[in-house]
Amino acid sequence: MAALEDINVTTLKGVGSALAGTLAKLGIHSLQDLLFHLPHRYEDRTRIIPIGSLHVGDVGVVEGEVVKSDLVMGRRRSLQVTVRDSSGFLVLRFFHFNASQKNQLSEGARIRCFGEVRPGRAGFEFYHPEYQVNPPPMPAPERATLTPVYPLTEGIQQPRVRSLCQQALHYLDRYPVKEWLPDALLADFQMPGINEALRLVHAPPAGAPVPALLEGRHPAQQRLVMEELLAHQLSLLRVREQIQSREALALLPRGDLPDRFRDQLPFQLTQAQERVLLDIRQDLSQPLPMLRLVQGDVGSGKTVVAALAALQAISSGAQVALMAPTEILAEQHYLNFQGWFEPLGLEPAWLSGKVKGKVRQATLERVASGDARIVIGTHALFQDDVAFDRLALVIVDEQHRFGVHQRLALREKGAAGSLAPHQLIMTATPIPRTLAMSAYADLDTSLIDELPPGRKPIETIAIADARRDEVISRVEDACRAGRQAYWVCTLIEESEALQCQAAEVTAEDLRERLPDLKVGLVHGRLKAQEKAGIMQQFKDGILDLLVATTVIEVGVDVPNASLIIIENPERLGLAQLHQLRGRVGRGHEASFCVLMYHPPLSQNGKARLQVLRDSQDGFVIAEKDLEIRGPGEVLGTRQTGMMQFRLADFERDKGWIPVVREAAPSLMGDRQRVEALIRRWLGERIRYGDV
Template sequence: MPETKALSEPQKALLKLGLARDIDLALHLPLRYEDETRIVKLRDAREGETAQIEATVTDIQVQYRPRRQLVVTVDDGSDTCVLRFFSFYPSQQKALAAGTRLRIRGELKGGFLGWQMVHPSWRPAGGDLPEALTPVYSTVAGLPQAYLRKAVLSGLVRADLSETVPTDAPPAPAQATRWTLRDSLQFLHHPTSDVSLAALEDHSHPAWQRLKAEELLAQQLSQQQSRREHDALRAPPLAALRGGLHEQLLAALPFQLTGAQRRVGEEIATSLARDRPMHRLLQGDVGSGKTIVAALAAAIAIDAGWQCALMAPTEILAEQHFRKLIGWLEPLLAPRGLRVAWLTGSQRKKERTEMLALVASGEAALVIGTHAVIQDQVQFKSLALAIIDEQHRFGVQQRLALRGKMQEPGREPHLLMMSATPIPRTLAMSYYADLDVSTIDELPPGRTPVVTKLISDSRRDEVIERIRGQLAEGRQVYWVCPLIEESENVDLTNATATHEALSGALPGVMVGLLHSRMPVPEKKAVMSLFTGGQMGVLVSTTVIEVGVDVPNASLMVIEHAERFGLSQLHQLRGRVGRGAAASACVLLYSAGDSGRVGETARARLKAMAETNDGFEIARRDLEIRGPGEFLGARQSGAPLLRFADLLTDTALLEWARGVAPAMLDRHPALAAQHISRWLGGKSEFLKA
């Protein structure tokens, strides 16, 4: 066997950046550019600009005050400039000896004592000036720019950059059609010095437009191919029976469904009746009634003789669903000899073994739980419908695991994913192109609008006074503290301190504390006291973000609101206003040492105060955070767009959506080449 050569440090670093293939290198585009095409005289330079000069060293010395530094004075014939180096080696001192002529590039700072540059780049003067701007690439430790530039250049030379967009495809929006892929890449790696730097940096240059069109096309091809593969699979057709469980559940409900709930319920029922697996996202604002729609879908599956699984991200939320669904369904299931099973990580072994037996025998028609539902030892007898709540909180692997619980090859269960974080249209077109989307766009009657107030942390006493007023009227209050992973210990200490302060300020009132580190039985005990009305104030980290339903709670205070994401703030606000009482959400913000709230945080707080509409909130959240963060890059697995911007490139996205199906039909080889070029192995993630 031939020996495999050990990789050098820069080669390992290239792989760490995901640059394994020639095409990966060719598509690793510069972050910015440096203009080394001209030399300026110091007398013509401007304060703050990055300039390249040629000058002779007139003096060099090591100074020790105010800190050790190498100070080199140079003269270009028009003026002098001082170069300061805070880290330096003897070899550098030798190379910068008096009389040496240098080519120097750095940011010029002008002061009372004349021009200076701190840590400029330099080399011996002479040699031709480059004709193109010098690219600067994003890199990692152990991978110098010079090595990366050479690697990118060789990748660019070797990569297959043949055209994959078919000649019979409709032309892309104007600017994207002027350049070929090869021309675009060669230009963007080495742009001529006469090009507008602004057009390069804001990605508006035609070469950028071409790349964005190709990237969006790759994403659409991958999504639509995934949809076709998915449609080729088979699932059990589940028809709603006349007079069956679905109708019995509707008749037994103590409330009427809204028009939106009925419409969405019919969309789901139509999909379930087909023999193709449903792959549907059910989105609706906080409190719009998604759980009952899911229960009606479960009733159809159970009626047809199959099992249904519902998975939620937290035990509190799973238990909330469990209570509601048991109340609605168990009276109808018991006469049929069927049960609702409950599976979580904190269960005792005896109870868990009993539940696993119920699931395996098929006696548990509905299985509700957390990640425990997808563990290997959970064997369903006949799973036909998988429901995932707050789907964005689960990773791709977990969704695939739940879909893999069906025993028969070539078949998979119908999948219903629920989300209270509505997906803006451009995101749905792009990242969810392989899903059907159903939207509940109407709140049940009797929900009171929540008034949102922004209040500075310095007015905390007024907020506590407001709490007293609510408690006097027999209402309950949430006080939410942030919990950020990096500062978890500090945050838990703050939550505990807030709990003590409120207990002291509200004598005679039961004030509870709930956080992620508490044992599950303790969490349940606290929640049941609050749900039962005995506890007046609940101090909590974001464990109560989703699913908690206490209609008597009419005030929510969110401490350090500037540290929360927009959709998270909206989810939290949705915990109040669930009854008939007028409700309010107070966003307590802290301006910190600077006395100012950051720009992004200010935009989030402003959006919260201005609208209660989850879809508008989602649109603004996408504007503020961009799609990567909005989707949660870690969990979504969706290859995030590197070049295109969903907010500004909608015309290119529309073009890609139109071209993709025809390309898959008429040019399958080109489509495969295009997907491979742009996505490599990442397209697998889009199939979840």
């Protein structure tokens, strides 16, 4: 018997090749795809609202008589239709309309329409509402149903998608969707079957609990949420399985390089660092590729851990690649590793997009011959012309800035082409536990949950930008007392040029107002050497104050800096603010972070700044960030193929994460089930696991 996934959408009435092409942009090719194109919300069109009781922002149904219909020639020609009921007037405005619509909406017509209230020149308005002329009577309350709202793409409107989904539902009797969840799992949570759940979410029956459906908590929605989260979990476990199906070089600790490195460090490693190193040492000693995520708050010492992992690989005769998402962070790693490794007789190689010509060629030769034991750079390490001699360990910093597929691309550069490199992923962006369990299901996780001794908490203060003079005077006092300060400029525009310009203007202003201080400036448009030179001057204490864009978010370590001013903090995420704050508090002096905001702050803005003032714990802050901004923002938008859920909502549905995490491994042996679930929910996006 044919299955719904084999029946093309062109089977449906009114779907020709053009509409099929539009649907394909939404990932819809078959009738099954259409049924899994789920409503992301519902509209309550079950009651008529009196026009006189409407407020701006209300969404609802009104009904009345057309008392006026005019063509208005403003900046854009529009059709303006005035509707009246017994309580008041409302204007419907259409910028796109045809002659038949104009005739339909003539004076005296009875009309029911649905829209969102906006303020307009003539009072309250609906823009392009959905409407019916001479509508049938409204159904009785006990027979009324909610209206589903679907994700759209250019070229198709909401009523069309609704109609197609309703058509597809008629096929379910003859071609039921296959149930892939184990019976025991369905029974444990008393969940409806897949077909029952699909019918209910596309066409909620009369009397279905409206609040539960509007909040996404109805058992039918939760049944689908659970399956979607399970499919994501399985897709990542399959990525892990694919990587670990290849052998890796067993990197057994040899020689005295790690001991010599430890001897030159001016500090002892913390117990947390030693614990994580033990995990890594055991992983690297196996002929199975290590897949380990090391999370640690700002300043917890992840880079030292990475260096010791690199030395284990190098002392086993292998090569290491260390990759960072930005030029400035990669440079910072390069300078650190150069300082640490050159006394040991190892010269790191540097490779970024800006390394060109003969220098690049010479570096590529060093890497290919194996002369360069460790190569540090940006995503330039992915490029085809980069060939390694015996790559056995890849260290990726700030993984969430890369897509999963980019990390996978490096596995092809492993030793001898057939051996997969070990992978050590580091992040200073604390990832809430529930998010890590789902987003990084393919990785083992280690946590550096201890800061080096002697670190003092940073006092965080929020001040309106009207008090800028006070803040400048505070900077002057700190620098006169022999300490150093950062001044971070943030701009809402994405343009790097504008950000740099704002930083230049601020630096000039501060130089004029603080003539006795030496003020430096770094931004993303400076050449790598210039940036490194200015950072070094700041590190050496030659500069008192460093004005910067958010390029200094990660990797900069100046123990004498005890004050950071962050302008317009309301424009940044909590995790990024926490990272920036972590630039101070690295010495033994009391340190301060001043958040200089532009009033008025929204309720949300106030809540976010309060979280920073109340907590120094990156994980608490990350949890709040997740609540406020959602997983896509917390992880970074480049996490391709991840977190683009159809129905699941991370904050609302995080209770399912431990359930799917426990259930997924036992299903991995059933290839057919795994493939079917991944294909059903991730569709074409499953390719990210096969790069």
